Amino acid sequence: MILHDLFLPLGSTQSEVKATSCRKAGLAEKAVRTFTILRKSLDARKKGAVREVYSVLISDQEEIIPPVTFPYVGEREYRPIVVGFGPAGIFAAYVLALAGMRPLVLERGLPMEKRIKKVDVLWQEGVLDPKGNAEYGEGGAGAFSDGKLNSGIKEKDLSRFVLETFVKFGAPEEILYLNKPHIGTDRLRDTVRRMREEICRLGGEVHFEAQMTDLCADGALARVTADGEYLTDRVVLAIGHSARDTYETLLSRGFFMENKPFAVGVRIEQLQRDINQAMYGVPSAPLLPPADYKVVEHTAQGGVYSFCMCPGGYVVC
Ligand SMILES: Cc1cc2nc3c(=O)[nH]c(=O)nc-3n(C[C@H](O)[C@H](O)[C@H](O)COP(=O)(O)OP(=O)(O)OC[C@H]3O[C@@H](n4cnc5c(N)ncnc54)[C@H](O)[C@@H]3O)c2cc1C
Structure with missing residues (x-):
């Protein structure tokens, strides 16, 4: 059974959560064969008396939440090509590799290990390397963030697949149930590297310093120019927002594009306390994480909303 709204004091251990769940479910702890925390968040409605609130799956039977799977396709005449190895490209390549399609990934930037060094030089000495910087390279644009896992996707199984995949490759297990999960910078980098290794183990290939400089239709096929010329019947463009040169190339080749409405933002700094x-x-409590909040106001013109907070962060510039 699934139990919701289990309120516990701050800092409760997993065994305390389990004991409370058993009491609520009317089960002896020894009889429990399935216990999984599905969600953990904070109930801060009563100021000064913040509590943890849990949803759990508990049963005296083996209950398994079936993993999200994708159909196996196998090798085809042409390998699919994924351009870009940020979050979108990594997951596209991973799913294609799981399907046995041996994707070829073309990424203009550097692999993580080399990229870290280049970004250090950028931040310490102000020297920008177009191939290895905070936007381009393995892991994409957010690779130097603390890996807050935000997604607007409403499809719950897909979100679960993403989180379970991150855990499989080294992210902390708590991201599966925390209300506001994040991976942390160092683990994010290792997780991404392990995913690349798995894509390659499954028969995929990842080429770095392989900028796609041209893409044109060749009958029913596409010809991709990067570190070589590749013919394929499927291209996934996962090039993010920063590759203005690539968008110009695609436009000049007659690919259909349309503007998205865009939002203009301001940065607001507030004291954490x-x-x-x-x-x-x-103002502070040892068992509480730095607080954040979200505001949304719908107006006839569109709306105003807070986008991304860095609770507990330091202003560096
Ligand atoms: C500093 C920073 C911090 C962020 N922090 C967070 C966060 O904590 N949580 C969060 O959810 N989001 C965060 N974001 C936003 C997040 O990074 C993006 O939403 C996400 O990276 C988009 O993923 P993507 O794969 O679509 O594109 P990108 O991550 O931009 O990846 C695109 C990739 O394509 C490659 N590429 C581009 N053109 C070509 C080409 N012609 N040939 C070959 N390769 C090409 C690029 O080198 C890049 O690696 C942050 C962004 C920044 C800049």
Whole structure:
């Protein structure tokens, strides 16, 4: 059975959560064969008396949440090509590799190990390398963030697949149930590297310093120019927002494009203790993470919303 709204004090251990769940479910702890935390968040409605709130799956039977799977396709005449190895390209390549289609990934930037060195030089000495920077390279644009896992996807199984895949390749297990999961910079880099290794183990290939400089239709096929010329019947363009040169090339080749409505933002800096006070009723507490919040206001012209917070962060520039 699934139990919701289990309230526990801050800092509760997994065994305390399990004991409370058993009491609620009327099960003896020894009889429990399935216990999985599905969700953990904070209940901060009563300021100054913040609690943890859990949803759990508990049963005296073996209950398995079936993994999300994709159909196996196998090798085809042409290998699919994935351009870009940020989050979108990594997952596209991984799913294609699981399907046995041996994708070829073309990434203009550097592999993680080399990229880290280049970004260090950029931040310490201000020297920009077009192939290895904070936008381009293995892991894509967010690889130097702390890996907050935000997604607007409503399809729950797909989100679960992404989180379970990250855990499989080294992300902390708590991302499966935390309300606001994040991987952390160092683990994010290792997770991405392990995913690349798995894609290659499954028969895929990842080429770095392989910028796609041209893409043109060749009958029913596409000809991709990068570190060589490749013919394929499927191209996934996972090039993110920064590759203006590539978008210009695609436009000049007559690919259909349309503008997306765009949002203009401002950065607001607030003292963490003020946000904690507003959200938790106390300026700080050892068992509480730095508080954040979200605001949304719908207006006739569109709306205003807060996009991304870095709770507990330091302003570096
Ligand atoms: C500093 C920073 C911090 C962020 N922090 C977070 C966060 O904590 N949480 C969050 O959810 N989001 C965060 N984001 C946003 C997040 O990074 C993006 O939403 C995400 O990276 C988009 O993924 P993508 O794969 O579509 O594109 P990208 O990550 O931009 O990846 C595109 C890839 O394609 C490659 N490429 C481009 N053109 C070509 C070409 N012609 N040939 C070959 N390769 C090409 C690029 O080198 C790049 O590696 C952050 C963004 C930035 C810039």
